[in-house]
Amino acid sequence: MIDSVADRVTAIDAARSEYLDALLSNGVITDTGVPGVYGKSRDFERVLGGFDRFVTESGVDQNAEVLRFPPVISRADFERSGYLKSFPHLTGSIHGFRGNERDHAQMLRMLESGEEWTGHFHSTDLILTPAACYPVYPLASGELPANGRLFDVQSYCFRYEPSSDPARMQVFRMHEYVRIGTPDNVRRFRDLWLERSKAMLKSVGLDAKAVVANDPFFGRGGAILAASQVEQALKFEMVVPISTPEALTAVVSCNYHQDHFGKAFGIVTADGDVAHTACVGFGLERITLALFMVHGFTPSSWPTAVRTTLGL
Amino acid sequence: MIDSVADRVTAIDAARSEYLDALLSNGVITDTGVPGVYGKSRDFERVLGGFDRFVTESGVDQNAEVLRFPPVISRADFERSGYLKSFPHLTGSIHGFRGNERDHAQMLRMLESGEEWTGHFHSTDLILTPAACYPVYPLASGELPANGRLFDVQSYCFRYEPSSDPARMQVFRMHEYVRIGTPDNVRRFRDLWLERSKAMLKSVGLDAKAVVANDPFFGRGGAILAASQVEQALKFEMVVPISTPEALTAVVSCNYHQDHFGKAFGIVTADGDVAHTACVGFGLERITLALFMVHGFTPSSWPTAVRTTLGL
Numbered sequence: 001m002i003d004s005v006a007d008r009v010t011a012i013d014a015a016r017s018e019y020l021d022a023l024l025s026n027g028v029i030t031d032t033g034v035p036g037v038y039g040k041s042r043d044f045e046r047v048l049g050g051f052d053r054f055v056t057e058s059g060v061d062q063n064a065e066v067l068r069f070p071p072v073i074s075r076a077d078f079e080r081s082g083y084l085k086s087f088p089h090l091t092g093s094i095h096g097f098r099g100n101e102r103d104h105a106q107m108l109r110m111l112e113s114g115e116e117w118t119g120h121f122h123s124t125d126l127i128l129t130p131a132a133c134y135p136v137y138p139l140a141s142g143e144l145p146a147n148g149r150l151f152d153v154q155s156y157c158f159r160y161e162p163s164s165d166p167a168r169m170q171v172f173r174m175h176e177y178v179r180i181g182t183p184d185n186v187r188r189f190r191d192l193w194l195e196r197s198k199a200m201l202k203s204v205g206l207d208a209k210a211v212v213a214n215d216p217f218f219g220r221g222g223a224i225l226a227a228s229q230v231e232q233a234l235k236f237e238m239v240v241p242i243s244t245p246e247a248l249t250a251v252v253s254c255n256y257h258q259d260h261f262g263k264a265f266g267i268v269t270a271d272g273d274v275a276h277t278a279c280v281g282f283g284l285e286r287i288t289l290a291l292f293m294v295h296g297f298t299p300s301s302w303p304t305a306v307r308t309t310l311g312l
Numbered sequence: 313m314i315d316s317v318a319d320r321v322t323a324i325d326a327a328r329s330e331y332l333d334a335l336l337s338n339g340v341i342t343d344t345g346v347p348g349v350y351g352k353s354r355d356f357e358r359v360l361g362g363f364d365r366f367v368t369e370s371g372v373d374q375n376a377e378v379l380r381f382p383p384v385i386s387r388a389d390f391e392r393s394g395y396l397k398s399f400p401h402l403t404g405s406i407h408g409f410r411g412n413e414r415d416h417a418q419m420l421r422m423l424e425s426g427e428e429w430t431g432h433f434h435s436t437d438l439i440l441t442p443a444a445c446y447p448v449y450p451l452a453s454g455e456l457p458a459n460g461r462l463f464d465v466q467s468y469c470f471r472y473e474p475s476s477d478p479a480r481m482q483v484f485r486m487h488e489y490v491r492i493g494t495p496d497n498v499r500r501f502r503d504l505w506l507e508r509s510k511a512m513l514k515s516v517g518l519d520a521k522a523v524v525a526n527d528p529f530f531g532r533g534g535a536i537l538a539a540s541q542v543e544q545a546l547k548f549e550m551v552v553p554i555s556t557p558e559a560l561t562a563v564v565s566c567n568y569h570q571d572h573f574g575k576a577f578g579i580v581t582a583d584g585d586v587a588h589t590a591c592v593g594f595g596l597e598r599i600t601l602a603l604f605m606v607h608g609f610t611p612s613s614w615p616t617a618v619r620t621t622l623g624l
Contacts, residue, residue, distance in 0.1 A: 030379060032447060033386045034437055039447060042378035066354035067342060070483035071383045071468055074345045079423060088409040088416050093433050094440065095407050096472040097400040101531045104400050111391060116435065121405050123430045124472060125346055126482070128406065135344060135351060156383055156468065160408040160436060170438070171382035219413045 008246065013164075015244035019293065020166040026297045035162040036170035043299050048173070048288045050310030051204070052154065055175045055282050058200055064152035064177060069135045071128060071156035071171070077138040078127040080264050086217050086225065092128030092158040095121040128158035132174040133279045137261040140180050146270045148181020150189070154284075167242045167249045167286050176281040180262075182269050186278040190236075190256055193280040197238055197252045204306050205294050206251070206287070208238040213250065234258070240290045251286045255279055320558065325476075327556035331605065332478040338609045347474040348482035355611050360485070360600045362622030363516070364466065367487045367594050370512055376464035376489060381447045383440060383468035383483070389450040390439040392576050398529050398537065404440030404470040407433040440470035444486040445591045449573040452492050458582045460493020462501070466596075479554045479561045479598050488593040492574075494581050498590040502548075502568055505592040509550055509564045516618050517606050518563070518599070520550040525562065546570070552602045563598045567591055 023029045030039030040048070072094065078084070084091065099107070099120035110117040129135070132155045140149055154175040162170060179189035194210060201208040213235045214226035229235055234256045239248035255278060261267065262275035269275050295302040299312050306312075335341045342351030352360070384406065390396070396403065411419070411432035422429040441447070444467045452461055466487040474482060491501035506522060513520040525547045526538035541547055546568045551560035567590060573579065574587035581587050607614040611624050618624075 030451060032381070033388060033450070034384075037382060037384060037386070037438065039379040039381050039451070045378075045380050066357075067351040068357050069344070069351050070349060070481075072346075072349060072470075072483055074349070076345060084423060084429070085420060088411070088419065091409055091433075092436070092438075093407045093430055094470075095405045095430075095433075095435075097403055099400070101533075104531060107400065108397060111396060117396070118405055118407075118435045121403075121407075121435075123407075123428065123433075124404070125474075126349065126404075138345070139342060139351070158384075158406075162437075169382075171384055219416060221413075 012244060012247045015246065016165045016167075019243035019289075020164060022297075023166055023289070023292070028292060028297060029166070034170070035164050036168060038169070043297075044288060044292075046312060047291055047299055047310060048284050050312055051282070051287050051291075052173070052175055052284055053311060054200065054204075054309055055154075056152065058196060059152060059177055062150050062152070062177060064150045066152045067136070069129065069132075069153065069155045071158065072126040073129050073134050074138070075123070075125045075127050077134070077265075078130075081134060081137070082260065082264055083130055083134075086215065086222065087130065089218050090130065090159045090161060090216070092160055094124050094126040094128065096124045098122050129155055130159070131157055131279075132176045132281060133178045136178050137180075137265045137267065137277065140267050140275075141265045143268050144181060144270060144275055148179065148185045148269065148275070150180070151178040152176075153178060165243070167289055169285055172286070173284040174281045175284055176279050178277065178279040180267060180275050180277045182271075182273070183276045186256060186276040190254055190278045190280070194236055194254055197254070197280060197282070201238060201240065201251065201287075204291060204309055205303065206240045206290050208240050208251065209248065210236055211239055211248075213237040213253070242286065242290050242293055249286060249290075251283050251290055253281045253283070255281075324556060324559045327558065328477045328479075331555035331601075332476060334609075335478055335601070335604070340604060340609060341478070346482070347476055348480060350481070355609075356600060356604075358624060359603055359611055359622060360596050362624055363594070363599050363603075364485070364487055364596055365623060366512065366516075366621060367466075368464065370508060371464060371489055374462050374464070374489060376462050378464045379448070381441065381444075381465065381467045383470065384438040385441050385446050386450070387435070387437045387439050389446070389577075390442075393446060393449070394572065394576055395442055395446075398527065398534065399442065401530050402442065402471045402473060402528070404472055406436050406438040406440065408436045410434050441467055442471070443469055443591075444488045444593060445490045448490050448492075449577045449579065449589065452579050452587075453577045455580050456492060456582060456587055460491065460497045460581065460587070462492070463490040464488075465490060477555070479601055481597055484598070485596040486593045487596055488591050490589065490591040492579060492587050492589050494583075494585070495570075495588045498568060498588040502566055502590045502592070506548055506566055509566070509592060509594070513550060513552065513563065513599075516603060516621055517615065518552045518602050520552050520563065521560065522548055523551055523560075525549040525565070554598065554602050554605055561598060561602075563595050563602060565593045565595070567593075
């Protein structure tokens, strides 16, 4: 039994390496020397941009407040968010040089001799964005309007997890809708997008399955958090095959945070209760990789309906 | 005389604060609590996206290799690039947590008590991208084809320089063409884009002036580098007013690096000489800010020709 699980893992790893090689040799992505960091071709970006617009179009009825953030967030907001408690291992902290000319000269000598040269680098007030919705909660701080708020955000996100699985990039784009309001507001939003995201994926040829999921919490304590998250069904994912039918990968994630962010950022409903929040996030690189796997490396020969939906 | 210079600087600073306030109060950008890091509205992104496409369309005759990179580059390539020698103060180094559960608990206690908590963070193999062209040189390593290479790249860039000038963002998008070849290839490219970029800006109502410029090199030694750069006319900028007619800000930058990157990354021409490189970069946020200043905060009422060019 253990042997067969180990064999299966080996087969999945081999399939992932094979798909990565195919993506590289067909020029869909370009190697940068760092696992999980790639250049993207014009075709890749057209497909990704097409799905990104499809996410926007599919949410027109949401009357969302549209905001686009750069790939960094304020360290102060990050500290309040609780991320460091659950995901220290995925965090990207931005450090800057604070030194004089003598320190600079010393640093260049260390670089020259192959030593660690970042001794004069100290933490700045910026952290790499862990998820596209993080900049939204601090700015919703205070009392919500009667029907709460709903945001449309998209940004690059960072997760420090170098991997040779092409679907596990360290830096990737996530397009999210974020709902902030009463528990009822938020549950309706979640139910709506569970259906809608599945239909969206289906319309571009991705046969997705909804599964209850958990976040990759840090440490042994994290296992308890994960079990509780599953038990309460707080996280759903839409999973599809990317490198191989043997392994399903999340391409959409739908998270109900209960009052976590409401408490952390002092967001209250019009009735004075702590606001609840939920978000649905589309992983744009993963969806693009799944589309290339299903339809092949030549978007111009993809099914007409898919090309129309993606504006290709 | 000194008084009048000081007065002028004060007036420029005041105009910049005033434009920043107007952008914020009109919802064009959103405050994040960190100077130089903003959320962007749907209108801002439409205008920026429109100019971004205009850059692509304006370079169709270049037959560029199109690549899009995430906002990070490999530390090893960064080290080879020489950036740390000239611009240590602008560098953003990405650090990740390397610790066990005990270290994590200690870190959370430090966070709780307001202490610096990044002691268990160490440098990763990633650096924030300093300029959109940086990922290109390592991948052009080796012998070039007969006519050299030409790339079209766009990415977020990072400069660690918090500022209340809305045009000086810490994270911003730059769309570049990059030429790699003989000195003759590269000079022709530079001359072409000096004319073309000026005409492009003019066509959207920005009256740009070309000036010889220098980079903000670090330290006293940097002043010598800057003087030499100006003397050899290696850097041109297209400057326009952004916050005030009293101060001109670069929105396009055209840099001739001579054999700097060719040497650093072992790029050689078909004749076996060290390759020369040049790039022309369009600062997309700055161009967008200049457009809002010239045409107002309502893109739907901008001149028809400008809206057509930008696809608005």
